Amino acid sequence: MTDSAIEPMIELRNVKKVYDKKVVGLKKVNLTINKGEFVVVVGLSGAGKSTLLRSINRLIDVTEGDILIDGKSITKARGKKLRLLRRNIGMIFQNFNLVKRSSVLRNVLAGRVAYYPTWKTIFNLFTKEDKERAYEALKQVDLADKVYARADELSGGQQQRVAIARVLMQNPKVILADEPTASLDPQTSLKVMEDLKMLNEKHGMTVIANLHSVELARKFGQRVIGIRAGEIIYDGKMSATPESVFTKIYNGGEEDD
Amino acid sequence: MIDDSLTQLPKKRFKIINLIWLIVLIAGLFISINVTNTHISVLFENFSQFSDIFVQMANPDWSYFPTVIPLLLETIKMAVLGTIIGSALAFVYSLLIARNIIKNKLVTGVLRFIMNIIRTIPDLLLGAIFVAIVGIGPVAGILALSVFTFGVVVKLFYEAIETIDPGPIEALTAVGANKLQIICFAILPQVMTYFISYSLYAFEINVRASTVLGYIGAGGIGLYLQQTLQVFDYAKTGTIILVIIVVVVLIDYISSKSREALMK
Ligand SMILES: Nc1ncnc2c1ncn2[C@@H]1O[C@H](COP(=O)(O)OP(=O)(O)OP(=O)(O)O)[C@@H](O)[C@H]1O
Numbered sequence: 001m002t003d004s005a006i007e008p009m010i011e012l013r014n015v016k017k018v019y020d021k022k023v024v025g026l027k028k029v030n031l032t033i034n035k036g037e038f039v040v041v042v043g044l045s046g047a048g049k050s051t052l053l054r055s056i057n058r059l060i061d062v063t064e065g066d067i068l069i070d071g072k073s074i075t076k077a078r079g080k081k082l083r084l085l086r087r088n089i090g091m092i093f094q095n096f097n098l099v100k101r102s103s104v105l106r107n108v109l110a111g112r113v114a115y116y117p118t119w120k121t122i123f124n125l126f127t128k129e130d131k132e133r134a135y136e137a138l139k140q141v142d143l144a145d146k147v148y149a150r151a152d153e154l155s156g157g158q159q160q161r162v163a164i165a166r167v168l169m170q171n172p173k174v175i176l177a178d179e180p181t182a183s184l185d186p187q188t189s190l191k192v193m194e195d196l197k198m199l200n201e202k203h204g205m206t207v208i209a210n211l212h213s214v215e216l217a218r219k220f221g222q223r224v225i226g227i228r229a230g231e232i233i234y235d236g237k238m239s240a241t242p243e244s245v246f247t248k249i250y251n252g253g254e255e256d257d
Numbered sequence: 258m259i260d261d262s263l264t265q266l267p268k269k270r271f272k273i274i275n276l277i278w279l280i281v282l283i284a285g286l287f288i289s290i291n292v293t294n295t296h297i298s299v300l301f302e303n304f305s306q307f308s309d310i311f312v313q314m315a316n317p318d319w320s321y322f323p324t325v326i327p328l329l330l331e332t333i334k335m336a337v338l339g340t341i342i343g344s345a346l347a348f349v350y351s352l353l354i355a356r357n358i359i360k361n362k363l364v365t366g367v368l369r370f371i372m373n374i375i376r377t378i379p380d381l382l383l384g385a386i387f388v389a390i391v392g393i394g395p396v397a398g399i400l401a402l403s404v405f406t407f408g409v410v411v412k413l414f415y416e417a418i419e420t421i422d423p424g425p426i427e428a429l430t431a432v433g434a435n436k437l438q439i440i441c442f443a444i445l446p447q448v449m450t451y452f453i454s455y456s457l458y459a460f461e462i463n464v465r466a467s468t469v470l471g472y473i474g475a476g477g478i479g480l481y482l483q484q485t486l487q488v489f490d491y492a493k494t495g496t497i498i499l500v501i502i503v504v505v506v507l508i509d510y511i512s513s514k515s516r517e518a519l520m521k
């Protein structure tokens with residue numbers, strides 16, 4: 001599924017982000033990510049990984065340049081158009097970002113709100129089909145028995161898997177995962193990464209994940225992008241990437257190249 | 258060695274401005290005592306008169322009790338309605354002035370300014386204003402309590418909204434939700450218990466405030482308070498005061514217990 005016809009899913013064209021008129025987040029980034037890819041983004045803290053991801057679904061506005069999602073510009077979209085583009089892009093966060101006081105089911109259904117008119121979501125009028133679908137999604141991440149539990153009763157790893165079920169419910173074409181395992185233990189991290197892999201392979205979703213662990217990056221990434229000080233300094237197939245590249249990305253902060 | 262490292266803690270800089278404030282405050286205190294001619298002695302001179310009244314009040318006229326009941330109920334109704342109307346308005350208004358919901362600083366700024374002005378008006382003055390507008394009766398009281406409740410709840414509630422975890426808002430934004438959906442799914446679940454708690458708190462204040470509103474013609478039991486005091490019938494006044502105290506204590510107790518339960 002992944003290597004068939006190569007079509008661009010996300011295109012960044014001369015994207016620049018400057019925070020508060022002085023802090024540089026991204027410098028003139030050009031990048032194309034194709035449909036079905038599993039991309040890992042690595043780099044030191046403060047390199048601009050989150051800035052890259054959050055520009056793609058416009059949680060932050062870029063300063064210059066254009067970003068295309070499946071051929072449509074998200075940087076120029078407004079209102080409903082923007083929301084429909086966002087509906088195609090799921091996001092997994094380091095802190096899970098579940099509504100802690102709501103039930104697991106409601107958190108998963110929240111992934112679906114952009115498919116409904118506002119008034120129906122306000123009165124909680126989700127279709128029976130969607131409720132079934134939410135339950136299915138929870139089954140896929142092994143949390144079917146927690147469907148009516150409150151989100152804050154779950155462990156971190158379970159909460160992250162609820163977030164994955166929420167993305168399943170959203171059924172996007174792209175998933176952005178910003179350090180999805182940073183607050184989890186190694187065992188749980190592995191499980192969450194397996195779930196992301198499942199979304200990539202079984203559901204054909206394009207995945208871009210910021211990772212701090214080289215080990216996980218190696219195990220799951222098909223393509224590696226290395227970022228330093230807002231610039232892409234490496235981009236290549238994981239299978240063709242020698243260990244020295246990682247060493248350089250993580251230790252070469254002082255080197256000039 | 259240890260002493261050496263201890264002295265490395267930089268001294269907190271003495272701020273001259275703090276001293277100036279202290280002087281201004283003390284000077285202000287003395288000036289206001291002089292200007293208003295306040296003397297503690299006045300309090301003691303009239304003490305005998307006070308104890309006289311107190312003795313009369315301590316022997317309440319229980320035959321008066323049934324007469325009081327209808328207006329007592331009216332008082333409570335006023336407090337309930339005022340709380341509901343005021344809280345409902347405060348709910349919507351808080352969403353409009355919370356900066357994590359409405360990003361436009363001009364809109365929130367103007368709306369906050371209006372809110373702050375409304376908040377400065379004391380409840381009795383509100384009562385007087387509404388008596389002037391809609392005439393004597395409980396409607397004036399309800400309106401006064403609504404506005405007063407609005408002021409109390411809006412301030413507490415919008416601050417609660419602004420301190421929520423922003424994560425769920427981001428998650429819902431990323432999902433493609435619109436503003437109302439974000440409010441409904443990410444914000445309200447985090448703040449609803451606060452809203453209910455603040456409304457109950459306003460209710461407690463309203464029950465107390467509503468008992469005196471009648472004094473200025475804004476409906477409720479305060480009317481009898483005024484009537485009995487005017488004819489120096491302190492035994493009846495005593496009945497009213499006792500009834501008020503019992504009701505206030507009871508409602509306070511129930512309300513604060515429910516608030517505790519909510520916040521668990
Ligand atoms: N909201 C913001 N306001 C101002 N500067 C910011 C903001 N967010 C990020 N930055 C700055 O932009 C640069 C890139 O930050 P970014 O969060 O993208 O890094 P990162 O690679 O995700 O780091 P980490 O691994 O620590 O998450 C940093 O210098 C950071 O200080």
Ligand SMILES: [Mg+2]
Nearest residue numbers: 049050051178
């Ligand atoms: Mg980051």
